[in-house]
Amino acid sequence: MSVAIKAENLTKRYGDLVAVDHINFEVQKGEIFGFLGPNGAGKSTTTRMLIGISIPTEGTAQVMGFDIRRQSVRAKELMGIVTDVSNVYTQLTAWQNLIFTGKLYDIPKSERESRAKELLQLFGLFERRNDNVEGFSKGMRRRLCIAMALMNKSSILFLDEPTVGLDVQSSLIIRNLVKKLNSEGLTVFVTTHNMEEANQMCDRVAIINNGKIEAIDTPEMLKSAIKKLQVIEVSFVGSNGDLTSELKKIQEVTDVTKNGDKYRLNTENVPQALSNVWGFSKKKGLTINTLNTLSPTLEDVFVELTGIQPEIRPPKTQRGQD
């Protein structure tokens, strides 16, 4: 059995509002699966149903083979959970937080103590283990939260917006840790509204909007699905006059614009167009100086699929940093 999560018509209504609308998806074991969507899309609601905080209005899901409605305790035993806010006990120390989590999962004393020590070291919190969490920074609390989620040696980790509100470095630490844990076999379900995070971390991404899944695929496939946006940027050594009209004649190139010393070629078939451009330069005796493919970003895909771009889109300069 290789399916880690299987959601079937999972639905949540709050009064008249359908927060999650009959969604279906599968997450394979060993995957990092991303749930990408704007504010209010239903990411947290979906996560909360999967981890047992909220009860579905309709439909169900299996996590690690256990039905979340009928076998919720069995399912929860295998889950590590990081909710969208860092819900740590601020009046307890980091050590006490981990130990209490261990007790909640009924882990024997010696095991929970060695596990807590291990995790504090892994998350760079060991020196601060006896400090009250009250004085911890956002990033430290987030790391502690993830450490708490790993106390029970879960086989699947749920992360609801793990890096939101953190600085570049803290985000990076968390992403790298998650990737490391994933490479050791942990399945990860992560929600985010950060395109770059989804792009860098996830094996597959589901794009969710208004409680419905708009697309599920690998980041690269999602991007190449909107082919008309694919661009090859090329420049040649030396001045060769304006090559626009000649480049336009190349097979698979649909349009050319000149941009300073560079040409931007639009195409629906990047590999073929690349090879044609190569052939063109050979034939004309031109030396290629730079050659880039500018694929659409996940953000472009997102905008294309959801039709919304404002607020959720961080300013260009900050991309991948929040």
Place this chain on the structure above:
Amino acid sequence: MELKRIFKALRVAWAIGEKDIRIYYARPGSLVFGILFPFSMFLSYIVGRNVTVAQAIPILVAQTLFFASSSIGPITIPLERRLRTFERFLSAPISLITVLVGKTLAGFIYGIAISVIPILVGVLVFNSVIVDIFALVIGLLLSAFCFAAMGLMFASIPGQHPGTVMMPMNFVRIPMLFISGVFIPISELPYWGQILSVFSPLTHTIELVKGGLGGENIFGGVLNIGILLGYLGLFLFLGIRFHIANQKKE
């Protein structure tokens, strides 16, 4: 197998109770509602009255027990909702009942710990004599459980501030003081008041404690214990139902 599961649930419940003790016992809310409130009400009651120490000690014991045990649920649960740590319980592999039992334990221990103080003062300072240790101990244990469960039931009122739970609960707690023989001895209540007093669990706490310390007992130990047990069951049952209903709204 069944037994193993019960032991596991008890271990986890104990861990939850212990954590609450650690975090919330010294919080201003617990101190005000659990200690300051009953003590100051007691003082304002005895000042300028002809009450002997023998009469006063059981009332003080029952009253502190009543307020202290019932305050822990209404303080911890709204705060845990606000910090969203309550969600940790919902997503842990335990049943909601385990969580509620753990929280009841915390109220129970808090109530016992505080009400033992006036007993000690009575015995050590005012030479009170414990004549019926069984009545006293059973009275304390049962009442502490009963009122902790009552607090927990009220804590199902949705809200993120202890005040949202304390206010409605005080509408019940304070009138209870009048019909339970705290401010007015039951024998001096009008007839309908005496009838009502049978239905107040606090009456039976005071009766048992009084009995234990050599005072008169009107209703008799069996009725006292029976009614307290009945309320304990009722509060636990309703509390669990209400909290489960809350989770459906999440």
